[in-house]
Amino acid sequence: MNERIQPLDHELLAEAASGGVDAYAALYDRYAPLMLGVARQMLRDPAAAEDLVHDVFIEAWRHADSYASQRGTVRTWLLVRLRSRAMDRLRAEQLRRRKREPGMGMGQAQADDPQRVPDQRLVIAALERLDPRQRESIELAYFEGLSAREIAERTHAPIGTVKSRIAAGLLHLRRMLGVAGGVAKDATEAGVQPGGAA
Secondary structure, three states: OOOOOOOOHHHHHHHHHOOOHHHHHHHHHHHHHHHHHHHHHHHOOHHHHHHHHHHHHHHHHHOHHHOOHHHOOHHHHHHHHHHHHHHHHHHHHHHHHHHHOOOOOOOHHHHHOOOHHHHHHHHHHHHHOOOHHHHHHHHHHHOOOOOHHHHHHHHOOOHHHHHHHHHHHHHHHHHHHOOOOHHHHHHHHOOOOOOOOO
């Protein structure tokens, strides 16, 4: 019996990168159910989850030529993109809620201290003005507690690039906030040393 051999994921992705619609559709059929389940868990909104999966597959098709097999499987590559975009949406929603309800969404100690609210708003505003890649690296380091190596794996960027983005982002933040050395000190305490060891 001649059984049709299914193409491997990386073969489908390579064909999709060359404009292969059928290959792209095959990848979608193969991984959309898994990704939809993850997206629903993260976003808690079925409609938003479906939109996210659609957007991630469009992005994956456009950037299929950036996939490198030595960094992981196609499945992992897709799931990392999905999780990253889901986190972006969750953070954006948190920011929207904070803007609608000043003082909400912070720790109780911060909410009880009116002096901390303007400071937090300044930091959020400054973060929004950073280069998106610098902002992503800093948020992953400070808000998710990832090391430079883990950020490199999450974003598919060389570890040296991640460290440079963090260093440049912190420098811009210091300039925007007029902080002489507080951000750099916070970075060291958080275990992130831009340009240094992971």
